[in-house]
Amino acid sequence: MADWRPTADFSALGRRAQLLAAVRAWFAERGVLEVDTPLLATSPVTDPNIEAITTVAPDGDALMYLQTSPEFAMKRLLAAGSGSIYQICKAFRRGERGRRHNPEFTMLEWYRTGLSLQDLMDEVGAIVALAVGPIESHYYSYQQVFEQHCGLNPHLASLAELKACARAHLDLNFDTDDRDVWLQLLMSSVLEPSLDPNSLSFVYDFPASQAALANTRNNADGIQLASRFEAFYAGMELANGYDELRDANEMVRRIRDDHRRRADNDQVLPPIDRHLLKAMAALPECVGVAMGFDRLAMLACDVARIDEVIAFPLERA
Template sequence: MKTFEPSCDLATWKARYALTEKIRDFFKARNVQEVETPVLSRASGTDVHLDYFATLGKPTRYLMTSPEFHLKRLLAAGFGDIFEIAHAFRLDEVGCKHNSEFQLVEWYRVGMHYEDLMTEVEDLASTILGKKIQAERLTFRDAFLRYAKVDPFQATADDYRKALKENDVPDVEGSETFSTEDWWDYLMVTVVEGHLGKDAPQFLMDYPESCAALAQTYVNANGDTVAKRFELYIENMELCNGYEELTDPAEQRRRFEADIAWRKANHRPVPAIDEKFLAALEHGMPAASGVAVGLDRLYMLALGKKNIEDVILFMDDNA
């Protein structure tokens, strides 16, 4: 018989609520304005790694995978530094670290460099976890060199297969047609990610250009074009995704169209491009860095829980 009861007990919920109030106090002390944006929109992000929920009615509307586009529209409208504690929705497996509906805090700092925003993420994590968080800053290249013994900017398919063999990871059917990005994804999941944040907090940063999403890029000392993007890992848990934000509307449209082309070629759902977001970039969005932190996972760490169901009231399969 299916139970009606929540998975999170009252004491844990009260503790979670107190942590959420700490987050609001954190931003209030920094004069960052809280805002609220829609959960439903007539457009969605095109990221090839994210699948979304769409309504059946006409016109189609989408449950937001992140409040990012609405928040950037507010930046372009002159709102300045802002944050939102929001629910986001992604088609995903339900598991110990995943739920299709989850809570995040997303914020944007006008004029801030992404490495300075990384420091602010450390400050927020320190506030919620009750201990000083100072994470190693590890580039995408250095992570692959350290944990997989391959240079992702120079490796061949044979190099990746050797790395799999040395880590007792099976080759995957169809790998003979893998793109470089496919190899990165497979090695990240099977070899690299298991090490990240395991012994101490780590930022993974400076992703390859093709992984930039909505981030600015630059040419590093090795001559490679990399993204001003970062993720924080603590206790092998990915907690955030942040960028120094792209403000070029033409480049952003090009990236959206490339995502759409990939989705069509791979028979994946194709969302409507957010023209109002692009209009905001055309109007002029100020230089800014932004980040989204998954609160359910952060609260798991703060409250010593091993499963996401222990910190939310109703999981997707019991909602």
């Protein structure tokens, strides 16, 4: 096998280029500014589920990080008065390689001022339609999908009930007392596969413990929920959207919680982005979403592997 050759056919690369042009035209029609931010960052995200790739700063005195998302830099632009913005860029995550993952991938991320989370879901639907044509969307609360497919309320179920449910559906050989591990396992292994692959499914109102940098609110029953959604189509997670947090003190509290969970798992504790903390006070009310562009291209090309829509994956870089 000639391992110098691309893994994607030129027909797929051509369709990918057409999709890039269509996405840019879509945002241009709506007056959303395309921006470009650095791939090298002094601070990565602290999410325990994401590991950044490190490198040495040009002066050789400090570590820097290949960005896992342009989120922090884009929020600094928003705080400085950019208005609605979008970016198509490379992002990097250590250890992510598989049928739908490559450590270097392309991210489509956008932030909208003056829109609601529902408006943002509508925009996600419009972007997905650029790849697959007209599409029907369905909306489910996080609680609704758990009650329908697992028979329990994820916000009220005991830890023992979550463990029992997971073990009833999956062959597992580990244990933990972290509720979110069990919730995320059930979501990815039981609930996501149950969603209609032929329609765009939005799951919203996640537990507050999974808010990341989204706002939280209390529902009618007094349960605290994260104002965020995830979008799924054809068995793939495509997008993750937030009503964006603007409270710097709350951001620090969540980062410290991430650090605690990382310490429990013997993970590296990344530094806090001080630039973003200073900018938070000026961040306007906005909603934002990150979408894996390679997965969007996979849909446009009707292929099953990310290698079929990128020229040179990890093994051929």
